[in-house]
Amino acid sequence: MSTNTTAVSASTMKWAIPERYKVFLQQGMVLLVVVLLAVFFTIMKPNFASWSNISSLLLASVVTGVQALGLSFVIATGGIDLTPGLGMAATSTFTAILIADAGLRLPIWVGILGGLLAGALIGLINGSLVAYVRMQPMIATLAMMMVCAGTALVIANGKTISLRSIQGWESIAMGQVIPGVPNGVTILILLAIIAGVVMNKTAIGRYSLAIGSNKEATRISGVNTRRWEVLAYVICGVFTGISGILMSSRLAAAQPTLGQGYEMYAIAAAVIGGTSLRGGRASIFGAVIGAVTIQTIFNGLTVMGVQDQWQKVVLGVVVLIAVFVDIMRRGGKEE
Amino acid sequence: MKKFIAGVAGATIAVLALSACSAGGTAATSAAAGASSAAGGSIKVSLIAKGTSDYWTLVKNGAEAAGKDLGVEVTYNATDTENEGDKQLNLLTAAINDKPQGVAIAPQDGAQDGAPTVLDQAKAANIPVAVFDTPLKSWDGAIATIASDNEGIGAQAAENLSKLIGGKGKVAMVIQGVTGTAALRRDGFANWMKANAPDIQVVDIQNGEADPAKSRDKAQAILQANPDLAGFAGTSDYSTIAIADEVAAKGGTVKVVGVDASPDVLTLLSEGKIDGIVTQNPYQIGYKTVSTLVDQVKGKAPAEKTIVSEAAWVTKDNMNNPEIKQITG
Numbered sequence: 334m335s336t337n338t339t340a341v342s343a344s345t346m347k348w349a350i351p352e353r354y355k356v357f358l359q360q361g362m363v364l365l366v367v368v369l370l371a372v373f374f375t376i377m378k379p380n381f382a383s384w385s386n387i388s389s390l391l392l393a394s395v396v397t398g399v400q401a402l403g404l405s406f407v408i409a410t411g412g413i414d415l416t417p418g419l420g421m422a423a424t425s426t427f428t429a430i431l432i433a434d435a436g437l438r439l440p441i442w443v444g445i446l447g448g449l450l451a452g453a454l455i456g457l458i459n460g461s462l463v464a465y466v467r468m469q470p471m472i473a474t475l476a477m478m479m480v481c482a483g484t485a486l487v488i489a490n491g492k493t494i495s496l497r498s499i500q501g502w503e504s505i506a507m508g509q510v511i512p513g514v515p516n517g518v519t520i521l522i523l524l525a526i527i528a529g530v531v532m533n534k535t536a537i538g539r540y541s542l543a544i545g546s547n548k549e550a551t552r553i554s555g556v557n558t559r560r561w562e563v564l565a566y567v568i569c570g571v572f573t574g575i576s577g578i579l580m581s582s583r584l585a586a587a588q589p590t591l592g593q594g595y596e597m598y599a600i601a602a603a604v605i606g607g608t609s610l611r612g613g614r615a616s617i618f619g620a621v622i623g624a625v626t627i628q629t630i631f632n633g634l635t636v637m638g639v640q641d642q643w644q645k646v647v648l649g650v651v652v653l654i655a656v657f658v659d660i661m662r663r664g665g666k667e668e
Numbered sequence: 669m670k671k672f673i674a675g676v677a678g679a680t681i682a683v684l685a686l687s688a689c690s691a692g693g694t695a696a697t698s699a700a701a702g703a704s705s706a707a708g709g710s711i712k713v714s715l716i717a718k719g720t721s722d723y724w725t726l727v728k729n730g731a732e733a734a735g736k737d738l739g740v741e742v743t744y745n746a747t748d749t750e751n752e753g754d755k756q757l758n759l760l761t762a763a764i765n766d767k768p769q770g771v772a773i774a775p776q777d778g779a780q781d782g783a784p785t786v787l788d789q790a791k792a793a794n795i796p797v798a799v800f801d802t803p804l805k806s807w808d809g810a811i812a813t814i815a816s817d818n819e820g821i822g823a824q825a826a827e828n829l830s831k832l833i834g835g836k837g838k839v840a841m842v843i844q845g846v847t848g849t850a851a852l853r854r855d856g857f858a859n860w861m862k863a864n865a866p867d868i869q870v871v872d873i874q875n876g877e878a879d880p881a882k883s884r885d886k887a888q889a890i891l892q893a894n895p896d897l898a899g900f901a902g903t904s905d906y907s908t909i910a911i912a913d914e915v916a917a918k919g920g921t922v923k924v925v926g927v928d929a930s931p932d933v934l935t936l937l938s939e940g941k942i943d944g945i946v947t948q949n950p951y952q953i954g955y956k957t958v959s960t961l962v963d964q965v966k967g968k969a970p971a972e973k974t975i976v977s978e979a980a981w982v983t984k985d986n987m988n989n990p991e992i993k994q995i996t997g
Binding site: 378380385392393396493495496503507583585586588590591631632635636640641642 | 720743745746747748752753754755757758759761762763765766767777778779780781782784785806
């Protein structure tokens, strides 16, 4: 069981920095790492710092960023959700089949709504399995991940569904309402603001964190923990649905096999950003910066001419470092 | 607090050191090219492929060899799998942002529809675009598409099988599917026979579904039904291996030809159980992609929009020649 971080750290920390400043410190550190990486890549390859490269780097962060935002709620409860990756495959193919020429040819808004509802449904099933059936989150969402992978292939009949002919679909993520900034990036920022408010200012955010800190205490204090836990998974599912819409817009197509491993990027983004997998602590700002860190590594190494396989190795090392830094932050002891 | 800062500093250094090391793998190419490109006017081309299998390693080898021969810098990057359409678009965008003199892509399924928007940016920046290995469906701005001619591969197999059996007798095929590449090779084979070998009769064509066991069942059934079969052709490595194994098990004099030089196929070839194979030339695809782009940069546009990478005919006698080794890996 995880304990209440605030209580423990206040009494046993050697250096008495108030918890709320430490949160800023942690986030400042993450930002510092991104800046250091950016400086390094710019020295190696000055082209890295061109705006066209930075904006494509940010665009590449969008899908992982959106998924990490949703995941933050589940991770805050002390749970985990493995469905964002292949859930995205399922929701994007579902969206596509609603609107594509090869599908039902419905209006765009039906597709968007369908994608969000499909995501919410995945989250509802995940949350119910975890909160009411009392399955371990890892197992329940692993099974759902497989269901999603198969469903995507069934919906799409194994083929990539082209959305190129759908007027306006590609501009959801690729258009530029703000000149020079792809809409996907703008959407990510707006979603991050919304998620930040929900996490810090509303009941669902506070209860998610409380459940993650100490589920039993939260329940005893009269909170219907099961209902709030389900809601956290539903939020995660809706964000998965959004990521599916953005991905299919980016590709102008829905690829049913695309998504495997993307949940790992989302988890990595949250962890790099300072969210604790033990629950009780989440950082919305950190999740976005974490996603940007991942793409900074991918993009910078690509610009440097480093192969894809090596990029994944470097990312893995960065995740390990992030966890290590987190342990150091707490004075070298396990929570 | 000190520990904390030390941890972060150490961590950052570790990451940077690691990335610098991993960049070492490609630094050799860039350095070599850098030296020669000073003379050639510092041309840089960028290739984005879609896989990391043996086949793609050969494409890469060809591209890098062309870079060396022509004195240009070649950067080559690829997604690990063919299920990362967005990743491939990211690689493509990064390549274009690097402002090379030419860019080429082997589009994977998921990137087919998203690529045009990115490639339009390349065109707007006056960067010529070539497509290699796999045609790009919904964009016609490429200077050329460099790929294998699968119908030609089928025809080449037919022509060589006809020679092997003296231009007459019964032949059959086991194919690996009924769409795409398999269908093109099948048609190329059947059409060549119809047009050029009046005394050869194609008695049966069966689909082994790219499954080794099913392919053997089909090959076995065809041999049972046609004891006087003179020649037998496969259209992929699995179908060719299945045919060779069944023919060897029966112990007849049936001539066996196939397509694609996987290690198992090459072993059967050296044992004499396969008489010859037509193999795609990924090395040449990589080489020609780079040379086509470089020609374009130097003001010589490709004569044709479609550049065929010729397939090679590999037999027991020539399989150890250096130029064949280069193709088969």
